Amino acid sequence: MRTFINEEKFSELTGSAAFITLVGHLNPDGDAIGSLSGMYHYLSARGKQAAIVLNNPLPDNFGFLTAGLPIFYYDDAPEKCIEAVRRADLIICQDMSAPSRAGDISAEIENASCPKILIDHHLNPAVEWFDTVISDTEVSSASELVLLTLLKQEDVVQDVQKLPLECATALLTGILTDTNNFSNSVFPTTYDAAKLLLQRGADRDFIYREVFCSFSEQRMRLMGYLLSENMRYMPEYGTAYFTLSKNDKKNFSFLRGDSEGFVNLPLAIKNVSLTALFTEDDGFVKVSLRSKGDVDVNEFSHRYCNGGGHKNAAGGRVYLPFEEIPSYFEKCIGEFFAR
Ligand code: 5GP
Numbered sequence: 593m594r595t596f597i598n599e600e601k602f603s604e605l606t607g608s609a610a611f612i613t614l615v616g617h618l619n620p621d622g623d624a625i626g627s628l629s630g631m632y633h634y635l636s637a638r639g640k641q642a643a644i645v646l647n648n649p650l651p652d653n654f655g656f657l658t659a660g661l662p663i664f665y666y667d668d669a670p671e672k673c674i675e676a677v678r679r680a681d682l683i684i685c686q687d688m689s690a691p692s693r694a695g696d697i698s699a700e701i702e703n704a705s706c707p708k709i710l711i712d713h714h715l716n717p718a719v720e721w722f723d724t725v726i727s728d729t730e731v732s733s734a735s736e737l738v739l740l741t742l743l744k745q746e747d748v749v750q751d752v753q754k755l756p757l758e759c760a761t762a763l764l765t766g767i768l769t770d771t772n773n774f775s776n777s778v779f780p781t782t783y784d785a786a787k788l789l790l791q792r793g794a795d796r797d798f799i800y801r802e803v804f805c806s807f808s809e810q811r812m813r814l815m816g817y818l819l820s821e822n823m824r825y826m827p828e829y830g831t832a833y834f835t836l837s838k839n840d841k842k843n844f845s846f847l848r849g850d851s852e853g854f855v856n857l858p859l860a861i862k863n864v865s866l867t868a869l870f871t872e873d874d875g876f877v878k879v880s881l882r883s884k885g886d887v888d889v890n891e892f893s894h895r896y897c898n899g900g901g902h903k904n905a906a907g908g909r910v911y912l913p914f915e916e917i918p919s920y921f922e923k924c925i926g927e928f929f930a931r
């Protein structure tokens with residue numbers, strides 16, 4: 593779905609706000625923090641006060657984007673998050689389709705009386721909660737959409753050199769991560785956006801090293817273990833999946849973010865067009881889904897995993913005992929592909 597970018601409304605709402613609170617989805621990823629950090633640096637350069645509110649911290653490999661920013665996590669400091677939402681003259685939600693995706697702070701956002709802007713690239717944005725919506729599913733990432741929005745602002749007018757370097761770095765990080773280093777969700781405009789950000793001075797090699805090459809030895813061994821011992825392959829359905837238990841996490845000294853990217857790996861098998869990773873958590877099982885081509889994991893997640901996302905990348909939660917996951921998932925896959 594393509595939606596026109598109402599840059600005038602964005603300009604008007606940001607122009608009249610002194611303190612702006614930026615919000616992203618729970619379990620933030622590179623696009624959530626990239627788009628938020630990019631917006632933060634733009635607003636700061638424009639003389640605005642801003643803060644970022646997230647449900648929980650990011651993996652350490654995104655530390656280069658968060659260092660020194662006023663960023664609050666509900667898991668660590670709920671009162672600071674509530675204060676940031678309550679004192680806001682404007683709330684901007686990015687990389688999330690509805691306030692509920694923000695996690696524990698969502699009710700505060702829904703109840704806030706200040707204006708709200710949504711900048712997002714997911715299907716079916718909950719437009720009723722927002723004063724203006726900048727939504728487009730035919731872009732790589734929320735970061736790309738933030739760039740397109742900022743380029744249309746009066747103080748930038750299509751001149752990327754007017755954006756702060758930190759903004760360009762953050763937005764390119766969001767594009768790199770949401771496209772898995774330009775391997776999926778890439779549109780012609782994505783390369784245009786990347787080109788502009790590189791011209792502004794964003795260092796692709798630095799970002800690549802920080803994001804994709806800064807894991808521990810144990811993470812590498814966990815990946816090998818999951819692929820050789822734990823991956824289940826269902827050739828008749830072009831599906832492969834694995835499960836990651838609390839015990840596996842303990843055995844491999846698991847750190848937040850260590851399983852990032854694992855779900856993509858079985859897509860490298862020629863016949864595979866749907867992959868899943870199930871991670872045991874407290875009281876639920878976190879689901880990550882990926883697909884190739886026309887296989888729609890957003891629909892799969894809606895139907896079977898209480899979630900959503902995009903056609904080729906979605907997530908959700910299943911409330912079943914962990915050991916029941918394989919039989920549940922294999923039953924769902926049989927049903928899904930029977931249609
Ligand atoms: P991931 O597998 O990286 O956690 O998520 C992939 C995509 O699915 C992301 O775009 C994310 O926003 C979306 N997603 C992940 N978990 C959920 C969920 O529980 N509900 C919904 N609606 N979307 C999700």
Ligand code: MN
Pocket residue numbers: 623624687713733734770
């Ligand atoms: Mn995204």
